[in-house]
Amino acid sequence: MSIISFLGCIDLTIVNTAAPAVQRDMGATVTELQLIVNVFIVALSMFMVTMGRLADRYGRRRVLYTGTAVFGVASLAAGFAGDVRTLILCRFVQGAACAVLYTSTGALVSDTFPPQQRGRAIGALYGVNGLGLAIGPMLGGLLVGWLDWRWVFWLNVPLTAIGLAVCLSAVRESREHSAAAGKPDWPGLTLISLALPALVLALTLGDAWGWTSVRILGLLALGIAGVVAFCVVERKVTAPIVDFRLFGNRTFLGALTADFSLAFFYCLAFFLMPLYLVSVRHYGSTASGLMLLPCTAVMALLSPVVGRLVDRVPPRLLLCAGFVAFALSAALQAQFTRDSHVAFVAAAFALMGIGWAFVLGPATVAALSAVPERLAGTAVGSSWTFHNLGGAIGLAVGMAVYRWSARDALDAALAARHVPGGEWAARAVADPGAGAELLRAHTGWDGRDVEALAGDLFLRGNQAAMWLLCGVAGAAFLAIGAGMRARRGTPGAKSADAVAG
Template structure:
């Protein structure tokens, strides 16, 4: 399809898609800084306010695969435009919310829309560009993602201070309209030639119930107690839902998730890489602000500025990583990224009460390098591992595993930190550092294990080869 799209149209479309993807990414980080103002104005408790963040991630994770399947069935261009429209409406609804419940509901819808944007954006960019330019184009797309993550902490504070928390959501509306205008007329229809495809509604419903149940279990089982009635009931219900989902998918003629994709070693390697990446950065981004605030005495604005090098370096490295993939394939770039993540965690595991600022910034920059080396290439590896007609499903499945990795990373790292620090009895800075160092040691191990797994799977399957001919049947 790329040969039929004029050069200027490709770049206009890339600009529009990148803006939409940027908005989806900035919503991950910008809302956290607005939570105190939301809590005050809407008279919400801390527990209620946290659902503003949790509901977004839950919707995103549970709908990711379904969004990919919808794009495959009805066309990626139409799915992208629908996602943009729903995102605009959800952002407007969130910005005009008069109660915490209304805001949480709109954040759920916003997460559903972002799932569509994420699963269609990379596929559309890959379709629009020739193979020799595809890595660079995807690198630029993920650089926009990095800028969204980078701008979030600082932009959130500035917007809330200038115009209040509602501006965090309302600003999305004119920007997504701009993204739509840039894409309109520049993208070709990408509907598959077959017209008999249909959506697996039972599978969709079971997945959208089962994944939130799993996330709730991961998030709250430690608080409730692993042997509590709530945990056991939730675990049992989630197991039943996911078990029924697997049974239906194995019997369905047109399943939502063709489970045969998990026999594809190239896809497993790509998913392992993105899982480990999310495990790392979600855990690290939870712990790093605590270190900066509790040990180094930074205020909220200072923490935001200190974290900026990580995401700015990631955004700068992403285009370079794309060019390296074009030249050397995805495997060495992914392994290099995991090694940089391991190096970052290793340096952070040796932080002390008096660590030099240069050491802290070096560790944060190494994380940015590793992140930039992995985000785009892991997506490219997942897309190239399956036939083109299954690209959106592969993308959705890969990103679902990415989000699950993030949820597990935060939960396990926090549990390890709590276990280490609670045994000391009284909290001190030294006690905090002991828990922080233990959690960073865990991230070293996860990164190295992920690198070894990617290397082993790549050698056995040949990730340098063209896309496999597996049809998903």
């Protein structure tokens, strides 16, 4: 089950390092690359709770096997995709199937082991999950460098077969037998399934379609109305997707803030870091993957240490330390230039790994410790929902900031040389691969000037995005540092239990 769960986590980040190769091979724009990454997170968020409820009703092992098989087939199809639209569709199916990989594995591990071994088993499972998230970008770079970007997807097929083969003889069926088991919150599921994609698509396609266009305004209106209606509905149903009554517990709210901010940070950072290494520093895919090793290796090495610290140090302190490291990493990455020393780049990436290790595990522990045991499933489901939501929104908002800043830099450069802009300038920013040709065609500059300007545009956009991440990390630090201080005489679990009725 760790192998199967690992596949779901690694697929969340492995595609980012392959993005430049996909762009070269398919002529994808930056917006299309965003969709390739983001549609996976959107599908994951849309179907996670649904798949969890289906597993409870029809059997977790049965649903796990079905979802894993679909994930393997979608991975195979993604590797054979002949155009960007097909690849985006395959990524959506992957994300929907991956929702099963996340939910059923945790429930099955919990049911398989006796109570005295359950904590250690679940900790091992989440440790493998964290390793998958962290190692994805490095492994993606190595696969693209040694083989081809399509192997980023084809790698899943044999691992899926191995995971299923082991589980067939080792995992027994389990399902929830309570009266409330498997009764999906269909109104809530419908609303969040409409609202989340609408908001993410609006933020992703705003520059391409125009922020005042009818389509973008319609998507924003649908998304906002859906979120408001979702909040109203969830307060009235008996088995909500997100139990807002738990938000009265400060520790639980701090844990959700940490999960949301963590995914906001790494989904955007891991999208831009490989592009910086390939587009600005002109590293190959293998070199780019190795350059990401300071982040992934530090995260993998520190996670067990942090796991032991959680038992002795309040999660609030560990989370605050993690977001300090995130803020420092973003501040350093905002200073990147073409000629930044390798040690400087490695230090910035290593700080991100430190932050990741100090946030991922303690956030889950904080969420579980804030609620009574009977609400553990709700706590984990809410935690993952906000984690995925943070990743989808982070990439969409961050890349919108990136494009705005890069477009301002391009307009200033064109104005300085008295070159008229226009629609082509927006396309040059949205598609760095075709941007050089557009600049040559509309400006008449030589290749060296065009390459220098293209690098400057990326650095300006990257700088703006990193300052955004620095602000997000700082806001999370303040919210967690102040919000997770327990009120005197109000133990976390008792407070949560009282809030939840």
